[in-house]
Amino acid sequence: MQKKTASKIDKERLVALVREAKGQSASVREIARLAGIPMTAEPALRRSLRELIRSGDLVGLPRGRYAFPRRTEVTGRLTLHPDGYGFVRPDEGGVDVFVPRRFMGDARHGGRVLIRLGPERTDGRRSGSIARVVEPAGGRVTGLLRRSGEEALIVPLERSAGPPLRAAGSLPEGARDGVLVVCSLGPRQARSTAVEAVVLRVIGRPGEAGVDEVLVAEKYDLPRDYPESAERDAQRHAEAAFRRLAVETREDFREWTTVTIDGETARDFDDAVSIKPLGAGKMRLAIHIADVASFVPEGSEVDQEAARRATSVYFPGAVIPMLPPLLSDDLCSLVAGKDRPVQCVIMEFDRAGRRIAVRFSDGWIRSRARLTYTEVGQFLSGAGEPAACRPLGDDLRAMAALAGLLRRRRLARGSLDFDLPEPEVLLDIDGATRGVVAEERNDAHRMIEEFMLAANEAVAETMDQARRPCLYRIHEPPDPLKMGALREAIAGLGYELPDISGAVSPADLSALVEQARGRPEERFVHTLVLRSLMQARYSELPGEHFGLAAERYTHFTSPIRRYPDLIVHRLLRAHRRKPAAQPDSDENELESLGEIARHCSRMEREAEAAEREILERKILGFLQTRVGERHQGFITGVAPFGLFVQLAAVFAEGLVPIEALPPGVWRHDPGAHRLIGSRPGQVFRLGDRLEVDVVRVDPVFRRVEFAPAGSPGGGIAVMAGRRGRERGRVRPAGVAVFGEVPVVSGGRVRRGRGRPGKGPAKGGPRQRAVKQARQPERSRSGAGREGGGSERQGAAERPGRARRGKRKRR
Known part of the structure; x- marks a missing residue:
């Protein structure tokens, strides 16, 4: 009887479950419950799980749990450190x-590589070796x-x-001292030999109009001009x-009361909404x-160019x-x-907000009004009662x-909501x-965020x-080890997370975010949560x-x-026109979609990095x-x-070096996120308000x-020395925090203390501390109105982020 039961167990479904x-791991009882297998068949289930472990489809964990195996190879973008080591950011987050x-x-540096993973460290990080270069x-x-x-130095x-x-080689016209340039690296040479580079073009002098935009576009290889041939192709197809x-x-929806609600400077209106009460508390919402x-x-020249770009960059x-x-500002835009x-x-x-029906349609609309977030928000x-909102008041209230x-x-179901203000540059x-x-x-x-979320979920669930x-x-559950690090970090601030076999639910993190809301350390706690998440x-x-x-989500x-x-x-329309077609996809179609998914995820992260950098430079x-x-400021890191x-007020972040603190000896308390001075009352804590001079x-x-x-400054940092002794450290008089930019003198490179803009010489204690305490923030999820950007590149999509007042991210 057990053999018969075992033969009915779908092993592929077990792996998928x-x-x-949560955490890509489960116990036997959890697997049985998810698969609908009665506990009387537990012996057969255990045999199936053991077979899956032998085949490598699952791995066994302590305490009788089973987990999906971690991949042994991943591809990603390499960031190289001057000391020769590097970090690879996986394409899949x-x-x-x-x-x-x-x-x-x-x-x-900057190449895409295939990396062979080594063992995981106790802090959740992994090391590896580069197997081959995928994309130089x-x-x-x-x-x-x-x-x-x-002589010239870059x-x-x-x-x-x-x-x-x-x-x-020869320098291009305009290559004067102090200008920004784009150059091409020469062949990789011995470490003791200066690397040569050929200056390709001059960007301009720092501070000049348009230089920041050109600089960032060049750095991230963003195409600034649309190919004329693709524009002509778009005209023909239009x-x-x-x-x-x-x-x-x-x-025909043209008689429906339909409006667009967007930012003041937006021109590409890709969504409009309309609503109608149906009685008995029911509502019909059309997106x-x-x-x-x-x-x-599909396959046209304009389609190929759009696929290459994958996203607009704002x-x-x-x-x-x-x-x-x-197309973007005229023919496709819902003007x-x-x-x-x-x-x-x-x-x-229904009256409780439950979706009770959904359908999809090709249609025509004629937007009644172009409303802005500011106008509708005031209404x-x-x-206030802006003139554009008055005739639409009933609809807006509904x-x-x-x-x-x-x-x-x-x-209520546990969705995360990071609702902090972001900077807008004027x-x-x-x-x-x-x-x-702000x-x-x-x-x-x-x-609008909620409406876009609802539409995206409806499409995903239907497909x-x-x-x-x-x-x-998709957005995988966080790594249990990262959750352990998060628990440790927030413990010093008086917060805690449940510790149930390392698994944390969205509701747990949502409760943590809400607990920190309005408190001095709110932004820091939110940042910690974002850094602990996987990348959408x-x-x-x-x-x-x-x-x-x-359970299911897409971008539509x-x-x-x-x-x-x-x-x-395209896929939804194909389904609507042939709903009885053979379900599932063939391997070639899935492989093609997989390539598109990886490319778009990669381009999204590049776009987000470019947007963050241009904002910071401005x-x-x-x-x-x-x-x-x-x-006035607040302490975001200790x-x-x-x-x-x-x-x-300005959203700029900077360093108050230990030497600038009041005179005394300062000790770092990492558990409580504070610096403690040797004099009574000298304490700086994470989240504290602090008035500073620029x-x-x-x-x-x-x-x-x-x-x-x-x-007046004069603080001294105290760090552990050899054999447990403590030693004071203070920067010598006259040495700048930023170091000095190298200059050319007598045909030789003469360098001041530290790298340009990068602090003390490499390898010192301060550099190691910076590396540990200031890992780059990574993000934004990419969603927009339904899941806007995060401070962490590629974190979970954070609902409701407008794109700098220009366009919303969904």
Whole structure:
């Protein structure tokens, strides 16, 4: 009887259930419950699990648990340190992999590599060796050109690019001392030999109008101009699309009251909403999404260019579009008063906010009004009654009521919500930063966010239930070891997480985020949570979205600016037109979707990194004009060498070095996140308010130094010495925090103490502490209105982040 039962156990399903379980591990009883196997069949289930362990499909853990095996090889982007070691950021997210210098091979900074994983360390990190180079580094570096006579040196803007480079060959026109340049690296040479580079072109002088944008575009290899041939191709297909749409049968929504709600400066309107009460507390919500698929045929030149870009990239006051402006700003954009083709998600909700019905349709709409978040926010809060909102008041109030129900249900299931303000840069007519303000979210942002989330979930669940191919947005549960590190970090602040076999639910983290809301350490706790999460990514296989506490999720609502959404539009339409088609996908189709998923995930992270950097450069350019001013800030990090402080009004973060603190001996208490002075009352804690003076700002190398307001300085850091002794350390008089930029003198490179903008010489205690305490923040999930950016590159999608007032992220 047991053999018969064992033969009925679907081993592939067991592997899938374990993979989707919390922490990708489960006990026998948990597996039995998930698989619907009675406990009377437990012996047969255990035999099946042992067979899966022998085949390598599962691994056994202590305490009778079974887990999905970790991969032994991953691909990712290499970040090389000047000392020769590096870190690989996996394409599919997760913890960076450390690569020792001896296992680096011939790989270079910025290249994509296949890495063979070694054993996992106790802190959750892994090391590995580079097996082969998948995609060689472009060999391009951006840097500051320093000249003295005929000698020229290029100081890389990023420390990971290595030491200063000696310019080889003739220099292009305009290559004067102090300009920013793009150069191509020469062959890799012995460590004792200066690396040469050829200057390809001059970007411009720091601070000049447009230089920051060109610099960041060059650094991340972003295409600034749309190919003329692709624009002509888009024009041809647009004309053909309108001829086809004129005779195509579509549902007519033009009599419905439909509006767009977006940022003040937005031009690419890819979604519109309409609502209608149905009686008995029921509501019908229609989400109308621009029908980009009708204008961009699969395989066309414009489609190939959009696939290469994968996403639009938003700079303050500018955009590098995924689609040509003819489509993104005009023909596909849901402009008020214009007839536009759409794909619609029409959902019905009961009085409790439960979705009770959903259907999809091709249609036509005509937006009644182009509303802004500010206008709708004022109307809903009662702060004003903008003229554009008055005739739509009943609809807006009904939308707000439904959004409130949806939001409460989402938070109740454990969805994470990081609702902190983000900086918005204000530019003058020349593109210079004239101010930085907090971009606060209002009820209008949250309302649209909930509607987009609902539409995306409805599409994902429909495709999954039909077993049709789809491009999913997944977010795996966090690594148990990372959760252990999070527990330890928050314990010193008085917070705790449940410790149940290492597994943490979205509701647990959501409760932690809410507990910290409004407290001084709120931003730090949120950052810790974000860093502990896996990276949201695209996948051809269905999976849960941990951050949203959703079983299935996809991106459907932004096809103008995200290529995965365009793919999902095509797949959903194919399903609607042939719903009885053979379910599931063949291997070739899944492989193709997998390649698209990995490419789009990679391009999303590149775009986010570029957006963060341009924002930081704009803010620091503004702060440079405020040197000497006094600002209110709060402590965001505590390290043995000083305090990290973020200005409350400007959003710039910088270092208060230990030498700038009041005189005394300072001890670092890492468990409680504080620096303790030798005199009574001398304590600086994480989250404390601190008034600081702006001492120095270097926008080129992105470094900022503060000092406590009115402090004479003179603090000494105390660190453990040999044999348990303690020794004081203070920077010698006259040595700058930033070091000195190398200059060329007499044909030799002469260097001051420390690397340009990078602090003391390599290998010292301070450098090691910086590396441990200030790992790069990684993000944003990529979602937008439904799952906006995170401070951590590729963390869970954080609901409701507008893209710097330009466009929302979903």
